[in-house]
Amino acid sequence: MPKFKLFAGRKGAADQKKNNQFVKLARQIYVTAKQGGPDPNANLALKAVIANARAINMPVDNIDRAIKKATDQGNADNYEEIRYEGYGPGGCAIIVECLSDNRNRTAADVRAIFNKRGGNMGETGSVSFMFDKKGVIVIDREEFEVDEDTMLMQAVEAGAEDMETTEDHYQILTHPHELDQVKGALEAEGYKFAQAEVQWIPQNTVRITGEDAVKMVKMMDAFEDNDDVQNVYANYEIDEEELAKIQG
Missing domain, CATH: 3.30.70.980 (YebC, transcriptional regulation domain)
Known part of the structure; x- marks a missing residue:
């Protein structure tokens, strides 16, 4: 499988870039909470989006506001x-x-x-036929002192399909439907994630x-x-x- 890169924002002031990310995540939190309910423990998709929001230090007030908006019966926003x-x-x-x-x-x-x-x-x-839809879990190598072989073994034991290593990250691939399972198993080992979501990965x-x-x-x-x-x-x-x- 070819290596892939995380495509981050490439221009503009850092504050503006982060604000754009917050706007997009707030919208995603709103939609996910509206579809599956506002309780992250009962709505695993919402739990995953909130985790991604916290990984980039999105303010808790922003997260709570998006969830509250989703439960407001008078809100007519429909995405x-x-x-x-x-x-x-x-x-x-x-x-x-x-x-x-x-x-x-x-x-x-x-x-x-x-x-x-x-x-x-x-x-x-x-x-889209040139891409594979995969669960992607990203672990920051600087935050965890674990060698590549150990990380790969733990990922495979958790149910992952493959792992790519970059200078800064371990990027763990799963079947889309097994993302939550693998994420939960690695969380139990003490890992936290820079990112955990379903993505389209190019075949070449x-x-x-x-x-x-x-x-x-x-x-x-x-x-x-x-x-x-x-x-x-x-x-x-x-x-x-x-x-x-x-x-x-």
Whole structure:
């Protein structure tokens, strides 16, 4: 299985980036609580979203406010989960997951981001076959003094399918339906997670350079800046030195 990277926000002030993350997570908490109930112990999906929010230090008041909003009978906000697919510069495959209260607005915004930066939006299913849907658990290596072999053994014993190691993280892969099981088993071992959620993992990657790389980074930035966009997955690779120049 190819290695994959976590795509973080790439521009703007750190405070603005974090605020954007809080806005998106608040919306996700609201929708998850509305669908499955406000009690995290009875709604495992909500429990997972709250854990991800706490991992980036989202204020407790923000979390509680989103849950309270979901239980307010007078609140008419209604968000729809929508997935868009398409191609970016250099033929990169892209999946965009959204939570929207206006499908027409979101579709127009996503299409404009694709078109403006040398890509094109396709039909649902046009690129998702190039990805595998997996549970992804991320453990910060600096927080836990455990070697790679031990971590892999514990992950496999917990029910994980595979593990990738980067300089900063252990990235544990599970079947989507077994994410909670593996997460619970590792929590019992004392681990905490930088991230634990279902993601689309590319089966293969496409290396891009030059103008295609510049356009791709700008496209990812635009998606991440859009409030309706919750997650973006892409199968591109950019050389680290070139990426540093683009971001610099």
